[in-house]
Amino acid sequence: MPDGSFSPTNRRPGSRRSCALFVLAIAVVSAPLAATDVHLVSGTALEGSVDLALCPDGSFLVSWVNYELGFHEPRFQHFDAEGVALSPAVPFGDITTPGTETRLGCDANNEALALWTRFGNEYAGVTSAMYVTAFSSSGSRLWPTIDLGNAVQPGAALFLGVDMTASPAGGWIVHWSARLPGSEVQREFSQRILTASGPVGEPFEWVDPPHAAALASAPNSAIQVFQRLDPQQSRLFAQRLLPDGSPAAPAREVYALNRQDGLVFYDDEPAGFAGDRYFHLVSVGTLGGGGIYFPGFVTQLQGLTTEGDQLAVPPFPIREVDTGDIRGSVAVDAQGRAMVAWGEAAVLLGPLVGRIQAFGANGTPLSEVVALNDLPTTLMVVPLSAISPSGRWIVVWGESGEFGASPGLRARFGAFPAGCTPTMEVLCLAGNRFRVTTTYHDHLGRDGVGQAVALTPESGTFWFFTAANVELILKVIDACSHPDFQDFWVYASGLTDVAVTLTVVDTWTGETWERETSLGEAFPPVLDSQAFHTCGTTSPIVSLAAGAP
Incomplete structure (x- = not known):
């Protein structure tokens, strides 16, 4: 595996905004919650951003900004799949100023790439900076820290929009903006960096800066997403990237809002999965009289799916609040099952509560909305979620110490149901929910198992004797939204x-549908529009206590 490569669904970038970090836990939708939270870091005052990176072996890295006695210090720590520390907390930067952002990536060797920014303070004689370095799995530095920001744009007043994602060629793509002193002009750059050796070549400077909101990777590609405003519309774009972070194609518009309706984009958090697909979690706000966080401002959390840089599933609603801001995060497994988590105010300008809901990549809810924290708490950034291709997830959150909570970082582990896993003999249809198999008995007395060939996400064929000789064709149709049926058809x-x-x-559900034919009988057409009355079933979000398989 090339340096820095990993399954892109394993990582969720940290928040780009300092708002509230709510207490996040995962609940079983169909049964009482029986999981145990794990304290990762206790008794620590947090300030700035937190980031989470899941490693291919199931271990994970967490970064945060520790605040003690007026000083801010970025740190990270490596934990195993059960939340047990594999190394002490490692300071990866000097004592810095408030507002520090951190980013992490974990490669196939469990080695970490770490980014962090320092906000300047002219009164304290502190300049802005953007640093990068790498650490081995034991926490030792692989190469000296580089002030990447000032090496490219010396004397920048501020470094913004810092994000990173896996490069299709191995290593990482890093993107950042540099704002010049006394100016609103921003220069934007991209750079490929290898965990083992550092930056590759020279940074790429964007001629038409996209002001990228976020980067994301799927197994076969990488994209950036950004928004632009004009007098009539607020527009959201997706753009494919080359391995060095430069554009692979012109940006494509994937979503537009009419400004006369007061609608604007405030965030887009994409997560890649399954080849070249991306699940986007979009915050859409209506402009009220007082602006964001004030009465009259309504925010909607929406989802949409793109195939690379082209819209695949139109926007669908997830949540709407009229009590202020709402921010969330999303992680998606290889089957396209998305874990969406967010924080919202229960009352106007009140404390936040956490909620979660699972969705399919087509926008179908896979679970009910579940309230996550019993007590409201003061929060700092959106929750961070990551998920493995098989559907095992981890969520990390911070607690402020108010309302009786212990300050620090906590985590919870869980998994989606196994669902259907395609093999040479198993066809998985309708979002990998339905498992299809065939057996046969021929005229020579031989018994066998049909060989599956997928055609589309809803259809496939089976052959018995040679691949060129198709014996059966079938499809499973999701008619749950059809008012006259509300069933799955076969x-x-x-x-x-x-x-x-x-x-x-x-x-x-375990429910089974079956058709049999006798030897010498032609297999007749089957048009069963009432095959499964299971539309009302929601997929349980299985929560695992530490140490569960």
């Missing part, structure tokens, strides 16, 4: 007269 047809058993299993 349509199938055959090109054989051997004895066949076709079995479809709803992996969420």
Whole structure:
């Protein structure tokens, strides 16, 4: 595996904003919560951003800014899959100023790339900076810290929009903006960095700066997303990136809002999965009389899916609040199951509560909305979630110490149900929810198992004797939103007269649909529009206590 490479679904970038970090836990939708939270870092006052990076072996890295006696120090720590510390907390930067942001990445060797910014303070004689360095799995530096920001733009007043994601060629793509002193002009740069050796080549400077909101990677690609305003519309763009972070193609508009309706974008958090697909979590605000955080401001949390830089699933609603700001994060597994978490005010300008809901990549809710924290708390940044390709997730959050909570960082672990895993003999349809298999008995007395070939996410074929000789074709149709049906349909047809058993299993419920034909009987067309009455079933968000498999 190339340096710095990993499954991009394993990482969620940290928040770019200092707002509230709510107490996040994961609940079982269909049963009482039986998981145990893990204290990662206790008794620590947090300030600035927190970041989370999941390593391929299931261990993870967490970074934060420690605040003690008026000093701010960025730190990170390596934990195993159960939340047990694998190393002491490692300071990766000098004592810095408030507002520090941190970013982390974990490669195939469990080695970390760390980014952090320092806000300047002319009265204290402190200049702005953006640093990068790398650490081994034991916490030792792999190469000296580099002030990447000032090496490219000396004397910048501020470094903004810092983000990173996995490069398709290995290593990492880093993007940042440098604001010049006494000016609103921003220069924007991208750079590929290898964990083992540092920056590769020269940074790329954007001629038409995108003011990127976020970067994300899927297994086969990387993109950036950004928004632009004009008098008529607020527009959201996605743009494919080359391995060094430079543009691979012109940016494409994926979403637009009419400004006369008072709608503007405030955030977009994408997460890559399954080849070249991205789940976007978008914050859309209406301009009220008092602006954000004040009465009259309504924020909607929406989701949408792109195929690279092209819209695949139109925007769908997740949550709306009229009590102030709402921010969230999303992580998606290889089957396209998204874990969306957010914080919202229960009352106008009141303390935040956390909520969670699972969605499919097509926008279908996979769970109910679940309140996450029993007590409101004062929060700092959005929750951070990461997920493995198989659906095991981790969420990290910070507690302020108010309302009786112990200050510090906490984590909870869990997993989506296994669902359907495609193999040579198993066809997985309708979001990998339905498992399809076939067996046969032929005229020579031989028994066998059909070989599956996927056609689309909803359809596929089976062959028995040679791959060129298709025997069965079928599809599972999600008609849950159809007012006259609200079922899952199974349509199938055959090109054989051997004895066949076709079995479809709803992996969420265990319910089974089956059709059998006798030897010498042609397999007839099947048009069953009432095959599964399971539309009302929600996928349980399985919470695992530390140490669970």
